[in-house]
Amino acid sequence: MGTAATAGQQEKISLLKVLGPVHVWALGVGIVLVGEYMGWNFSVAKGGAYGSLIACWVIGLLYTCVAMIDSEVTSTVAAAGGQYTQAKHIIGPLMAFNVGLYLVMAYTMLEAADALVVGDLLKAVAAQYGADLDPRPFVVLTIAFLAWLNYRGVFMTLTVNFVITAFAFIAILVLFFNASGLVDGQSVLLHRDLLVDLPYGWIGVLASLQFGMWYYLGIEGTCQAAEEVRSAGRSIPMGTMGGMMTLLIAASLTWYICTGIIPWEYLGQATTPLYDAARLMGSVELEVMLFIGTMFAAIASANGCINDASRAWFSMSRDRYMPHWFGAVHPRYRTPYRSILFLIPIAVSFAFTGLLDQVITFSILSGLLGYTFMSFNIVRFRRLWPLGSIERGYVHPYHPIPCIVLGVLCSATYFATYLGYGTSLLSIMAFYILVSIWFVVRRYPFVKRGEQFTMPWPRPKGY
Amino acid sequence: MDFWSALEYGAWGLSIVLIGWMLVDARFVSTTYGEDFLLSSREGDE
Numbered sequence: 001m002g003t004a005a006t007a008g009q010q011e012k013i014s015l016l017k018v019l020g021p022v023h024v025w026a027l028g029v030g031i032v033l034v035g036e037y038m039g040w041n042f043s044v045a046k047g048g049a050y051g052s053l054i055a056c057w058v059i060g061l062l063y064t065c066v067a068m069i070d071s072e073v074t075s076t077v078a079a080a081g082g083q084y085t086q087a088k089h090i091i092g093p094l095m096a097f098n099v100g101l102y103l104v105m106a107y108t109m110l111e112a113a114d115a116l117v118v119g120d121l122l123k124a125v126a127a128q129y130g131a132d133l134d135p136r137p138f139v140v141l142t143i144a145f146l147a148w149l150n151y152r153g154v155f156m157t158l159t160v161n162f163v164i165t166a167f168a169f170i171a172i173l174v175l176f177f178n179a180s181g182l183v184d185g186q187s188v189l190l191h192r193d194l195l196v197d198l199p200y201g202w203i204g205v206l207a208s209l210q211f212g213m214w215y216y217l218g219i220e221g222t223c224q225a226a227e228e229v230r231s232a233g234r235s236i237p238m239g240t241m242g243g244m245m246t247l248l249i250a251a252s253l254t255w256y257i258c259t260g261i262i263p264w265e266y267l268g269q270a271t272t273p274l275y276d277a278a279r280l281m282g283s284v285e286l287e288v289m290l291f292i293g294t295m296f297a298a299i300a301s302a303n304g305c306i307n308d309a310s311r312a313w314f315s316m317s318r319d320r321y322m323p324h325w326f327g328a329v330h331p332r333y334r335t336p337y338r339s340i341l342f343l344i345p346i347a348v349s350f351a352f353t354g355l356l357d358q359v360i361t362f363s364i365l366s367g368l369l370g371y372t373f374m375s376f377n378i379v380r381f382r383r384l385w386p387l388g389s390i391e392r393g394y395v396h397p398y399h400p401i402p403c404i405v406l407g408v409l410c411s412a413t414y415f416a417t418y419l420g421y422g423t424s425l426l427s428i429m430a431f432y433i434l435v436s437i438w439f440v441v442r443r444y445p446f447v448k449r450g451e452q453f454t455m456p457w458p459r460p461k462g463y
Numbered sequence: 464m465d466f467w468s469a470l471e472y473g474a475w476g477l478s479i480v481l482i483g484w485m486l487v488d489a490r491f492v493s494t495t496y497g498e499d500f501l502l503s504s505r506e507g508d509e
Contacts, residue, residue, distance in 0.1 A: 010503065131466075141477055
């Protein structure tokens, strides 16, 4: 069973180290790729087609900084919990509690939104046959089946994610080759006629940054696998940076295809733009492929979100930031099974609100708060443990340029979010302030302070 | 009952089976193994 038992010591159990770079890629890209199938196009409504492309690349730069910084810190702090564990070691308990909560909220809400998408897609199929399908049982089934898969083991979970994510990515490539004429020499793209100047000027471009996050939201989730990879120093940087390259390609191709087929006024309001582009091309094979791709992308995203949210909750519970009972590992499947089970009703509750845009906005804002944390976390990490003082699996280049760029772009995105969802932004800030007060007053006394710092590092510089 | 209604009932049923299986298994694990063992995972342990 792989549990570590030695004479005279209590038998211990741990998560299973079975994952490789491919699984890390599947986790990161799997969570994100649904953003290419839907959601990114709202940036077109804000800033026009060119504004969306600028958002795609500017936010791509933000996430490249996130991936670089994350790869360095995670390959050094190789534990489940990802950024939560990093915050605990580098900043302190209150920051760690908040970051852990950002992660749980961001992934559970994204999971709920993905499940809602699956339900809505099936409802749309039924509507084509004249039936009025209730999407709720399919929302619950999506969450229940993926939770069951996660419960039974991380290797199978992320192997399934690899297969369905690869299909969804290949579907985008196939659509691109067909639309651009590389297959039959006849391009159906009409960029010359459809692309117009910035309809709302540069303020529109700035506003589109918020929805530009859909192209990449969740890639930082790769570091939740740190405790279950065979080699964190190799797998996390390879999986994360490889995932980021995949997403940059997928995002650029998606923009190129959709803006060449659908006028920006319609594209900005479409629910499933890639699927709509396939339908407009008049090919049944492409239509079916992109429908399956949309479905698979939503399922892969929900699957990865369950994995990540449960690891974050498990790590917080293991440190008693949350009730310790949730920190249990299944003796056979070696998964955080109580955390997986606990988050099922939470995700179903979010999904049953039906407020897809609000759920997604809260998810994006929680993610954005996490990225802001990363920008100063890496500065403190390098200051307290300079290069050479501890063994790092990966050292990101050009420090401190990536963290400065990340901080500036996060600030711009906060402003963009304030323009469109000011009330949501202020509400979520108020929520995190209130739970921080609860943590300090009520929860922190339960935390065993001496057991929190687990890394075999020397005393930090200056202490 | 038409095909779509049957599909809805099937989805509800399968969801109940999957969640029920996990709850039963979790209960079985809790009664078979001690809490000290189940909660013995430590960050950084190999």
